[in-house]
Structures are given as C-alpha cells and as structure tokens.
Amino acid sequence: MKKSAETNMQEKSKMAEISDYHKLTLVEVRANWSGGSHLMDLIVNRVEKQFDSQIRVVRIDFETHREILFQFGVEGAPAILLIRKGQVVEVINETLSQKNLEGLIHIHLLQDNCFN
Numbered sequence: 001m002k003k004s005a006e007t008n009m010q011e012k013s014k015m016a017e018i019s020d021y022h023k024l025t026l027v028e029v030r031a032n033w034s035g036g037s038h039l040m041d042l043i044v045n046r047v048e049k050q051f052d053s054q055i056r057v058v059r060i061d062f063e064t065h066r067e068i069l070f071q072f073g074v075e076g077a078p079a080i081l082l083i084r085k086g087q088v089v090e091v092i093n094e095t096l097s098q099k100n101l102e103g104l105i106h107i108h109l110l111q112d113n114c115f116n
Helices: 003-021 035-050 068-070 098-115
Strands: 023-030 055-061 079-082 087-092
Touching: 023 035, 023 098, 035 055, 035 098, 055 068, 087 098
Parallel strands: 023 055
Antiparallel strands: 023 079, 079 087
C-alpha cells in the first residue's frame, strides 16, 4: 500500500520529535481501543510530573504511526520506549507499574549522569 506525501511528512515529523532531543525521552505508545493504554496514560502522567525537568514525554498513537513504531520494536499498545540521544535504550511492550517505570527512568538518568 502506497503512502501519501502527507503521511510521509507526518511520520518524518514524528520521528524528529522522538529522536532529536538530548535528554531522556519517554515515548508512550497508546491506542484508544486499548484498556492498558488508558492505565499507562495515568501512570505516565504521574511520572511526567515527578521527573518534570529531567525527561521529555512524547505520546504516539499506535494506529497512526504503526510503521515508525515497528522500526523501534514496538509490537502493539500499550508500549513504552525510552530514547537517549536518538537511540532506543528500552522497549517495553506491556503495561508497567508506576514503580517499575520510575525504576527504569532512574537507571537511565543515572547512566546519563555517569557518561556526561
């Protein structure tokens, strides 16, 4: 199936939003039909407030950006990607507890501090 020029532009724009950032980026992959996505949305909102200046959160609709997400190893929604300096450092293809998500973020923030 051939993609339209508009779809290609949207995908390139979303790719730039995901990867062109020097801090840790949390990408929340969601779908309106997914109950797990609604749960993860609540958790990500809390985590976003907690790590306010340390991370950036980007939300992506699975259905709209499926092809981009497959390139990152995302299999469905909900999923979480952690990206540092344009490189995927974690792909979680399941619902996480807030505590587990906070732990993953802490680990990657510590790695940022060690290597910068």
